[in-house]
Amino acid sequence: MKITILGIDIAKAVFVLIGLDEKGNEILKKKLSRTQLKQTLMNLPPCKVAMESCGSSHYWGRQIEAMGHTVVLIPPQYVKPFVQTNKNDVNDARAICEAALRPSTPTVPVKTEAAQDIQSLHRARQLLVGSRTATINHLRGILLEYGILLGKSPKKVREEVNRLVEDPEAGLSPSLRETLRTMVSELSGLEEKLAKFDSRINALAKTHPVCKRLMTVPGVGALTATVLLAFVGDATRFRNGRHFAAYLGLVPRQHSSGGKNVLLGISKRGDTYLRTLLIHGGRTVVRSVMKIVASKQEPKGRNTWILSLYERRGYNRTAVAVANKNARILWILLTHEEAIYSATGPKARSAA
Numbered sequence: 001m002k003i004t005i006l007g008i009d010i011a012k013a014v015f016v017l018i019g020l021d022e023k024g025n026e027i028l029k030k031k032l033s034r035t036q037l038k039q040t041l042m043n044l045p046p047c048k049v050a051m052e053s054c055g056s057s058h059y060w061g062r063q064i065e066a067m068g069h070t071v072v073l074i075p076p077q078y079v080k081p082f083v084q085t086n087k088n089d090v091n092d093a094r095a096i097c098e099a100a101l102r103p104s105t106p107t108v109p110v111k112t113e114a115a116q117d118i119q120s121l122h123r124a125r126q127l128l129v130g131s132r133t134a135t136i137n138h139l140r141g142i143l144l145e146y147g148i149l150l151g152k153s154p155k156k157v158r159e160e161v162n163r164l165v166e167d168p169e170a171g172l173s174p175s176l177r178e179t180l181r182t183m184v185s186e187l188s189g190l191e192e193k194l195a196k197f198d199s200r201i202n203a204l205a206k207t208h209p210v211c212k213r214l215m216t217v218p219g220v221g222a223l224t225a226t227v228l229l230a231f232v233g234d235a236t237r238f239r240n241g242r243h244f245a246a247y248l249g250l251v252p253r254q255h256s257s258g259g260k261n262v263l264l265g266i267s268k269r270g271d272t273y274l275r276t277l278l279i280h281g282g283r284t285v286v287r288s289v290m291k292i293v294a295s296k297q298e299p300k301g302r303n304t305w306i307l308s309l310y311e312r313r314g315y316n317r318t319a320v321a322v323a324n325k326n327a328r329i330l331w332i333l334l335t336h337e338e339a340i341y342s343a344t345g346p347k348a349r350s351a352a
Contacts, residue, residue: 001027006049006069007097008037009089010057018093019047024101029090041067050100052076052092053108061110073108074099109233118204118230122223125197126273132190139183146172158187201226213333216341218288219281219326227274228330235335241328248275250324266320275323282322286315 003019006028015037019028032040041049046068051057053073061071074096082095099105111119136157140150148164150157161184164170165177172180205211205222214225238244245251249269255262268275289306292299299307302325310318332339 001025003028003044003047005097005100006044006047007093007095007100008049008051008060009093009096010051010054010060011089012056014089016089016093018090018097020097020101026094031089038063041069044069046070048072048100050074050096052079052096058111058116062113065110071110072100073110074105075108078105109237111230111233115230115233118226121197121200122227122230122273125194125201128190128194128197132187132194135183135187135190139180139187142176142179142183146176154187154191158184158191210334213340214330217326217329217333219278219285219322220330221281224274224277224281227277228334231271231274232334235331238331238335241331244331245324245327248278248327250275250278250320250327278323278326279319281326282319283315285322286310286318 001021004022005020007018007020009016013034015032015034017028017030017032017037017040018026021027030040041064047070049064049069050072051060051074053075057073061073065071079092079095079099082098083091084094085091132154136152136154139157139161140152143150143161143164150160161180164172165180165184202222205215205225208226208229210229211222211225214220214228215222232244235244238247242251246267247270249267251267252263253265253267255264286306289299289303289310292303293307306318306322309321313321329341333341
């Protein structure tokens with residue numbers, strides 16, 4: 001019997017395979033190591049290989065596609081409902097097969113190695129930002145025990161701690177001064193590394209044609225543009241801009257029944273990091289509009305819409321609404337190479 005769908009439960013060293021024929025009958029069940037998996041897949045005729053979108057799935061996706069198979073990556077939340085009885089590797093592989101049989105099951109495209117390089121760059125930057133925040137909080141907590149309150153920004157913390165360490169009249173013991181010197185040195189090292197990551201991201205954004213087009217949208221900078229380049233992949237897989245915004249978790253959740261539609265807060269699905277950057281960009285746009293109003297200038301274009309929404313719904317909701325609108329504009333720019341952004345929104349590029 002020919003295998004039409006092969007479900008693979010991925011792990012670090014052990015892989016479970018479940019194969020189904022065209023009628024959905026189970027005709028293969030194997031437990032393999034990493035080396036055995038490659039050899040087994042090379043010997044199988046081309047088929048549809050389904051896996052959960054998880055750690056190392058994109059690597060295996062590229063490897064399996066090179067063998068002539070069709071790879072389908074399914075988000076874990078769409079596989080979980082198909083797990084029967086107890087959870088184990090075999091039942092997980094069966095659930096992946098069942099989910100792959102449904103045409104309506106959402107899938108994730110296999111990332112290229114270049115996209116994963118950009119993703120790794122951003123993940124490493126996130127780690128450094130988290131370490132810097134932890135170091136700053138540690139310094140502020142230590143000095144608060146001595147009755148000294150520091151500001152929150154990295155620059156203020158570094159300057160104030162250096163001043164306290166060098167000031168003989170600050171009333172700090174030699175032991176505490178040495179501790180603070182070590183912590184400040186650690187903070188400075190983290191900021192130097194962050195600056196290197198930022199320069200690499202900015203250099204990529206300035207040279208990549210897609211990123212340069214995306215950065216014409218207000219509230220979209222080098223970080224957001226490069227993340228979109230890595231995380232989204234082929235934007236044509238989304239039906240429209242609203243579908244793309246829903247993928248990013250920027251549309252309301254529903255709790256509707258009996259014909260009564262109830263909309264809640266945003267769904268927060270998709271990648272948290274990308275959604276956070278878009279919302280931060282929305283906050284930047286809202287702040288710029290508020291500065292225009294504060295300077296007693298007349299808002300124009302979409303600034304009028306932002307001001308009206310701000311007056312009705314407040315700052316945070318307006319920022320999310322701007323992020324939603326930006327996501328739809330970005331989808332147009334990603335899917336239409338001839339599109340450009342103007343103050344009134346995206347439009348087709350002129351022949352000239």
